[in-house]
Amino acid sequence: MLYVHHEPDSRCWSLDGHGAITAGEAAELVGHSHVSVKPVIDLAVPIQCPGYVASPRLKEHLALMNAGLCTFPHCDQPAIGGDFDHQEAYPRGPTSTTNGGHLPCRRHHRVKTFTDWRVATITTGVWLWTSPTSEHYLVTAGTTTPLR
Numbered sequence: 001m002l003y004v005h006h007e008p009d010s011r012c013w014s015l016d017g018h019g020a021i022t023a024g025e026a027a028e029l030v031g032h033s034h035v036s037v038k039p040v041i042d043l044a045v046p047i048q049c050p051g052y053v054a055s056p057r058l059k060e061h062l063a064l065m066n067a068g069l070c071t072f073p074h075c076d077q078p079a080i081g082g083d084f085d086h087q088e089a090y091p092r093g094p095t096s097t098t099n100g101g102h103l104p105c106r107r108h109h110r111v112k113t114f115t116d117w118r119v120a121t122i123t124t125g126v127w128l129w130t131s132p133t134s135e136h137y138l139v140t141a142g143t144t145t146p147l148r
C-alpha cells in the first residue's frame with residue numbers, strides 16, 4: 001500500500017515515506033500499478049464505529065497515526081493487523097479514535113490486557129506507556145523515546 005498525495009492547485013505530488021516526487025514518477029506509479037483511489041483520511045477528524053469491532057477504515061486511520069506500526073514501545077510489527085484497544089471497555093466506551101486510539105499488535109495487546117503494562121493517550125497520536133517497573137516510554141510517529 002502506497003499513500004500518494006496530490007494537490008491539483010499546486011501540481012505537487014508526494015509519496016509517504018519518500019517525499020516529493022515528480023509528475024512523471026507519479027504517472028509511472030499509477031501506470032504500472034493496480035490503483036484504488038480512497039477518500040482522504042484526515043487524522044484530525046475523529047471517527048466511530050457501531051458495535052465492538054473496529055472497521056477496516058478505523059484501523060487504517062489508527063495505523064497511520066503511528067507510521068503503520070504497533071504502538072507498544074520499540075515494537076516494529078505492523079499495526080494494520082493489530083487489535084483495537086478500547087481504553088474504556090466497550091460498551092461504556094465506544095469503538096472510536098477517541099477511546100483508545102491505537103492499535104497494538106496481538107502480542108502487545110495481550111501484554112497490556114493481562115500484565116501491569118499501562119498506556120495513556122496524551123493527545124491524538126501520542127501514547128505514554130508505563131512498564132510494571134514504572135519505566136515510561138513515549139511513543140509517537142513510529143518512534144519510542146524512553147523517559148528518565
Ligand SMILES: [Zn+2]
Nearest residue numbers: 070075105108
Ligand atoms: Zn507490538
